[in-house]
Amino acid sequence: MGAALVLGFGLTACGAANEATGDGGTGSGDNGQSSSLSGTLNGGGASSQEAAQGAWRAGFQQANPEVTVNYDPIGSGGGREQFISGGFPFAGSDSYLTNDEGELDGATERCDGQAPIEVPNYVSPIAVIYNLDGVDDLQLSPDTLAGIFAGDITTWDDPAIAEDNPDADLPAEDINPVHRSDESGTTGNFTNYLSTVAGDAWTHGEVETWPIKGGEGASGTSGVVAAVTNGANSIGYADASQAGDLGKAAIGVGDGFELPTPEAAAKILEVSPESDTATDTELVYDLDYTTEEAGVYPIVLSSYLIACPSYSDKAEGDLVKGYLSYIVSEDGQQAAADNAGSAPLPASIAEKAQAIVDGITVG
Template identity: 50%
Template sequence: MKLTRIGATLAMTAVAALTLAACATNETPATGGEGQTAGDLTGTLAGSGASSQGTAQTTWIAGFQALQPGIQINYAGGGSGAGRTDFQNGTSQFIGSDRAFKKDEIEAGGFSGCADGSDLVEIPAYISPIAIAFNVEGVDKLTLDPATLAGIFAGTITTWNDPAIAATNEGVTLPDLAINPVHRSDKSGTTGNFTEYLDAAAPDVWTYGSVEEWPIQGGEAAQETPGVQNAIKTGNGTIGYLDNSAAGDFTIASLKVGDKVVELSPDAASAVVDASTIEEGRAPTDLVYDLNRTEEGVYPVVLVSYLIGCAEYADPAVGANVKAYFEYVVSADGQNAAAETAHSAPLSADLQKKAAEAAGAIK
């Protein structure tokens, strides 16, 4: 199916305009966090991490600074792995990450910006479908089942007119053309979520597990999201995976889940989280979900990207600012703003309540 959305340039221009307006005035009678009236807080926050959150973070920062112009927030991106390292060494006071910290990583400690013995706050603040984008001349509609998608990226299905692809695309003229599967060359949370789906839905075909670094040779390696975009766009016969916010006007495949064909949509993506459970053995503020990627009717290739901070900061002033920012991000205003610019899925009412409670516990 063909998806048309607001161009990235226009979105960024609109956000830039909002940022300038936020610096010039503070007429919004909302609060920047529990117990904080607009304009009460001051300071600087450094964030980094998931590039998938880039557009959403720009939007959130602009909206938050309209409420709290005394706080300057910088989000450097750099990738999820780099963000987790930044948070552990105290370079970043909060991060975005396309995977949460593992329980053994938390138990090992070493989070220098947190108070001794502090739990972590990990909130699934950015939920986005991972688009399976393709560029095949003459083909503008495609449906793939799990085994076929896994075979394409495992390198066992190599031409577009393969019978496995034809079986789910009746009436579509598929060319005798080599498939060029595009994957990330860098360590990536998007890769981790994509391979987690392949591992869950087609383990007999995808035998490499859930990994953040591409595990096999073949196909085309591309650096970060812009590299994947370029590789898909400039090739014929290409197919790749990328965050929905970066899918632009690419043609997107639908996926077969059970007996149903599911098209990419934010609502179908958020349904995955609602069908899943929080991992056992984590602190009450550590909302890490064990995703159910095979539930019929949901869009299963979804990125759940976390907003991560300390439950208690070594510097209480930093804690107050992070708390206010996190509360804004998970609010209806914050989630709806990100949905407009980044095409993410707003948190469901139940998840929003849990996320607000976790953010409100920061000190």
């Protein structure tokens, strides 16, 4: 797990007498002008959430003018590490906690023996972004996509790409595949998709740290976007909300190809089952990457908020509960949709997430 910047948790509680509610942490519902919350809340994790976290911070701080929220986009692995070590009172992650590396046990120990809470807060397509002069509408089947990132398809005029794009004028140029160089939940979701739907072409399994040499590595979502933007004939993967004006490939689903729209991304969560490890406080899903349903974009990250189910420090707990409650609320989800291009959580899932956050106890 990569090294992470440790942020201290500074908090002052100036009469935080009322428990935070789903209206953004205010006790009065008057846009926060009489909110009793105050202090600084530091969290961090998945860089894919950076744009959405900016919208959530702005909305929550407007409702609670005595509160400052900071979010450090150090990557999912760093966020989980800092939560488990106690550096963050909450974290954002593009994959849920497991015990593959003892993280779930570590989080339980950090939460004084109680299993952590995990709720989805963000659904967004992972766009396959590209910078290819003269090609505006790139289509890629799962096997072709996997072959590119495995390093087996190395030129843009390869027959496999040409078969997916019979009307495109593909250049005879080398492909520069760009991957995340840091431990990344986005990489985990992307490689999980590749190994699930194109296991013969992608034999490296689901990993959060890029497993092969070759191509170009870049740190964070913004780093991948910058590398593809600045590199002719490049292709990469990144949260669609941060892809800017780069080309976004349509990915093969069933008999057609689907573009990475928020609406198409949200549909996969609705058809996916809860994980076998889901509990009353861990609302986690195993995405159905193999769906052939039209209108569903299959390469999706469903990000999570990770926190403790109880906080002995009332001021700390009130801030965590208030902020998380705002994020999963209808207003919070719409703020992210408007400012980050994500898809609001389906109503049934948002209701379950809200109930889990409401169950956080403080003091």
